[in-house]
Amino acid sequence: MNNNELLESFLQYLKVERNLAHNTILSYGSDLKLYFQYLEKLKKSAYEVHQDDLVNYIMERKFEKGNPLREKSIFRLIESLRHFYKFLILDEHLTYDPTLNIRLPKIPARLPQVLSIEEMNRLLNTMPQNNERDIRYKAMFELLYASGLRVSELVGLELNNIDLKVGFVRVIGKGGKERIVPVSKRAILSIEKYLELRNKKYPDTKALFVSKLGKKLSRNEFWVQLKKYALNAGIKRPISPHSVRHAFATHLLSGGADLRSLQEMLGHSSISTTQIYTHVDREHLKQLHKKFHPRS
Numbered sequence: 590m591n592n593n594e595l596l597e598s599f600l601q602y603l604k605v606e607r608n609l610a611h612n613t614i615l616s617y618g619s620d621l622k623l624y625f626q627y628l629e630k631l632k633k634s635a636y637e638v639h640q641d642d643l644v645n646y647i648m649e650r651k652f653e654k655g656n657p658l659r660e661k662s663i664f665r666l667i668e669s670l671r672h673f674y675k676f677l678i679l680d681e682h683l684t685y686d687p688t689l690n691i692r693l694p695k696i697p698a699r700l701p702q703v704l705s706i707e708e709m710n711r712l713l714n715t716m717p718q719n720n721e722r723d724i725r726y727k728a729m730f731e732l733l734y735a736s737g738l739r740v741s742e743l744v745g746l747e748l749n750n751i752d753l754k755v756g757f758v759r760v761i762g763k764g765g766k767e768r769i770v771p772v773s774k775r776a777i778l779s780i781e782k783y784l785e786l787r788n789k790k791y792p793d794t795k796a797l798f799v800s801k802l803g804k805k806l807s808r809n810e811f812w813v814q815l816k817k818y819a820l821n822a823g824i825k826r827p828i829s830p831h832s833v834r835h836a837f838a839t840h841l842l843s844g845g846a847d848l849r850s851l852q853e854m855l856g857h858s859s860i861s862t863t864q865i866y867t868h869v870d871r872e873h874l875k876q877l878h879k880k881f882h883p884r885s
Contacts, residue, residue, distance in 0.1 A: 590682070592625045595635055599676050610763045612741070620669035623650075635677065640687045643670060647691070660694045667693055704836040708824055709734055713775075715822045721786050721801070726814050728776070728783035729798055732758070733830060735776035737837035737855055739763075740830035744806045746797040753777050762856035770854050 590598065600618050603609045609617075627646050628635065650658045650666060658666065670688050677683040704712075713734065716727045733743055742760050750759045756772050772780075787799055796805040812830060819828045838851055852860050 592628060592635055595677070595682075596621055596625065598680070599673055602676055602680075603672075608764050613763075616665065617669045617672065620666050621673055624670065635673075636683060638687050640690060643687055643691060663694050667691055702827065702832055702835065703839045704824070704828065704832055706836075706840055708822075709833070709836050709840075712819055712822045712824060716818055718782075721790075722814075724779075724783050724786060725798060726818060728779040729811065730815070730818070730833070731776035731779040732772065733833045734837055735773035736760075736770040737834050737841075738770070739834065739856075740808050740811060742856075743830070744798060744808055744811055747795045748797050749795075751780070751797060753781060760856065763858075766856060766858075768853065768856050 596618065599621070600614055603614045603617060624646065625635070627649070628638070631642065633642070647663060647666065651663055667688070670691075674683065674686050674688050678686055713727070713730060716730070717723045718727060729743060732738065733740075736758055738758075738760060739762070742762055745761065746758070750761075751757075751772070752759075753772070756774075756777060757769050758772050760768050760770055762768060783798075791799045791803050794803055798806050800806050800810070808830075815830060815833075816828060834855075838855060841851055841854075842848075848860060
C-alpha cells in the first residue's frame with residue numbers, strides 16, 4: 590500500500606472498528622495528511638520511518654514559521670501518529686513502533702470559563718419570543734443548560750430522542766455511546782411551545798430543531814445565535830455552547846450533585862474528566878471568600 594491507501598485504511602479502521610467520533614477522525618486525518626507531505630519530501634514511505642524522522646517532524650511543526658504548534662496541538666499530533674503506527678502493527682504492516690519512546694508534552698490544566706447562575710438566568714429570561722426563530726433558540730438554550738449536552742449532540746437530536754411526558758432526552762454521544770439525561774420543567778415548556786410551530790411546518794422532518802429551510806441546524810449557526818442572544822442579554826464576556834455545558838456541570842455540583850451522576854449525565858468515559866469541575870467549584874469559592882471575607 591502507498592501512503593494514501595494506508596491513510597484511507599486507517600480512517601476506515603477508526604470509523605468501523607474503533608467507532609470514534611466523526612470530528613476525531615477528521616482531526617487524525619488532517620494531522621496525517623500533513624505528515625505524509627513531510628514523508629514525500631523525505632522520499633520515504635510510512636513503513637521506512639524511524640524515531641528520529643518523527644522527532645524531526647514534530648520539532649519542525651513546533652517551530653514552523655508563521656504557524657508554530659502549541660503544546661495542545663503537539664499532543665494531538667503525537668496521539669495521531671501513535672494511533673496510526675499501532676494500526677500498522679495491528680494490521681501486520683510493521684513489527685516495531687517508531688512512536689514508542691516519544692513523550693507527550695505536559696499540558697497545563699485550563700479551567701473552563703463558567704457562566705454564573707445570574708448570567709444564565711439573564712440569558713434565558715430576557716430572550717424575546719416574537720417569532721419562530723426566537724422560540725426555537727429559547728428551547729435549544731433551555732435544553733442545553735438543563736441537560737448539559739455537547740453542541741453536536743444538541744443539533745443532532747431527532748424528534749424521537751426526547752420524551753417530554755417522562756422528562757428525559759436520549760443522547761447519542763461520542764463514539765456512538767448512548768445515555769439518558771433528565772430535562773427540566775422549564776426546558777420542557779419551551780420545547781412544547783416550539784413543537785407547536787415546528788410540527789405544523791415540518792411534519793415529515795426527523796430533526797428535532799429545524800431551520801427555516803426545513804433542515805437540521807448547523808453547529809456554527811447555533812454558536813453565532815448564542816453569541817448574539819448573549820450580547821442582547823448584556824453578557825459581554827466570551828460565550829460558547831461549551832460554556833453553557835460547563836455552567837450546567839458546575840451549578841449542579843455546587844448544588845450538591847455527586848461526581849458519578851454528573852459523569853453519567855455529561856457522557857464522560859472517565860471520571861477524571863469530570864473532576865475538573867471540582868476545581869472550578871473550588872475556584873468559585875475562593876473568589877467569593879476573597880470578595881466577602883473581611884481579612885482576605
